[in-house]
Amino acid sequence: METVSEQIITRSEILPIRTQIDLVHVRQRVRTWLSEERFTLIDQTKIVTAASELARNALEHGGGGQMEMSLLAVGARKGIRLKFSDQGPGIVDIAMALKDGYTTAGGMGLGLGGSKRLMSEFDIQSSPGAGTVVTVTRWK
Amino acid sequence: MIKLLKMMRDNQDRILTDWLDGLKASARRRDLIGDVEVKEHARKILTLISNPPPNTVLEDFSSEGWQTVRDQLMEISISRVAHGSSPSETAQFLLSLKPVMFQLIREQLTTTPDELFREIDVTNNFVDAMALHIAESYIQSRDKVIARQQEEMLELSTPVVMLWDGIVALPVIGTLDSSRAQMVMESLLQAIVQTNSRFAIIDITGVPTVDTLVAQHLLKTITAARLMGAECILSGIRPQIAQTIVHLGITLNDVVTRSKLSDAFRLALERSGRTVVQKAGNAPVVAPLAGVS
Numbered sequence: 001m002e003t004v005s006e007q008i009i010t011r012s013e014i015l016p017i018r019t020q021i022d023l024v025h026v027r028q029r030v031r032t033w034l035s036e037e038r039f040t041l042i043d044q045t046k047i048v049t050a051a052s053e054l055a056r057n058a059l060e061h062g063g064g065g066q067m068e069m070s071l072l073a074v075g076a077r078k079g080i081r082l083k084f085s086d087q088g089p090g091i092v093d094i095a096m097a098l099k100d101g102y103t104t105a106g107g108m109g110l111g112l113g114g115s116k117r118l119m120s121e122f123d124i125q126s127s128p129g130a131g132t133v134v135t136v137t138r139w140k
Numbered sequence: 141m142i143k144l145l146k147m148m149r150d151n152q153d154r155i156l157t158d159w160l161d162g163l164k165a166s167a168r169r170r171d172l173i174g175d176v177e178v179k180e181h182a183r184k185i186l187t188l189i190s191n192p193p194p195n196t197v198l199e200d201f202s203s204e205g206w207q208t209v210r211d212q213l214m215e216i217s218i219s220r221v222a223h224g225s226s227p228s229e230t231a232q233f234l235l236s237l238k239p240v241m242f243q244l245i246r247e248q249l250t251t252t253p254d255e256l257f258r259e260i261d262v263t264n265n266f267v268d269a270m271a272l273h274i275a276e277s278y279i280q281s282r283d284k285v286i287a288r289q290q291e292e293m294l295e296l297s298t299p300v301v302m303l304w305d306g307i308v309a310l311p312v313i314g315t316l317d318s319s320r321a322q323m324v325m326e327s328l329l330q331a332i333v334q335t336n337s338r339f340a341i342i343d344i345t346g347v348p349t350v351d352t353l354v355a356q357h358l359l360k361t362i363t364a365a366r367l368m369g370a371e372c373i374l375s376g377i378r379p380q381i382a383q384t385i386v387h388l389g390i391t392l393n394d395v396v397t398r399s400k401l402s403d404a405f406r407l408a409l410e411r412s413g414r415t416v417v418q419k420a421g422n423a424p425v426v427a428p429l430a431g432v433s
Contacts, residue, residue: 020317020318024315024317027348027349031348041380042383045349045380045383045384046380046384046387048349049350049351049384052351053352056351056353100389108352108356108390110390111351111352113389114387114388117387117389118384118387118388
């Protein structure tokens, strides 16, 4: 029988998303972590961009929330997981929200779908009135 | 507490001297703010407290009668911020008044212990209220300084430079948030009119992250410049940014892009009928094409 390595969290940090300044801080912290963990420049840029999109969603649509950033290790494989949660109005039609070009706030409508393409794993939990939790992971 | 106020009036000089002595003993960084200025502040505050408008009581610092004191505290806090004092140093300035006052009350108001305790309690609360007020004012003053610096930085960080006759460039450096983007657009459009430029190069080498919001701001700026009759060239797109833009699904089909500012400049020169030639020597120069002025 092959043993499956367990996924462990080696590092974790929670950042608030309350103001525009927090968005800058989120980007900077994610970038710092990624360069410390020696992610490639391309990966760094992709992950920071996704973080920027999702954090802005949490702020503008969810009225603010937080981001939990965790460093994962499965055997020798490393990854980063970002979990954005807000207590906003939630999303009625998730499939619609993920569609490119669909926007409710006058943006480009590419934030959610774009972040999904930038990361390796993408999970969204939301229902009207219950807030939204978006979890994204990217493996090295 | 008429007695307290009268006592302060009668002993104003002594209180001032003792207060300043106490401050000198506790001050850690006397180089920040001059003794003369500290003395002046202390004297003003003491005079204002000892001579309040009628019917003003020490028990209620928030009352109308103490407005002059509050204004004076605000003024002191502004000067403290300018001198670089810390908030605790600023509050300490007022708190050092306590031991002086307590000593004086003990010496001069020889009454029942109950009354003595009440006098001390009132003095204590009053000085605390002043210290809280100055701390509050200190933060307000500093916020104002920060806001002003932010505005200045915003203006400084979006310079439009003229590269050639009819060609302007805007090197964007740092995060392009909404207020910044607005500033960038305004200064670029302004420069296009002022310099009568046909070409505008926006260089984003110094922008760390290009997400959908930044892209949207850039596209809006480019569209606006186009409406003004100028052609925009976007330059400074690094490989990792290019990949990210593709993954995000942003299409820049209508936008002329170049990876380097120099390429964008060359393109603008060519489109405006100029060409870059290498002279026989080593210095390359730009010469206008025949027939084009």
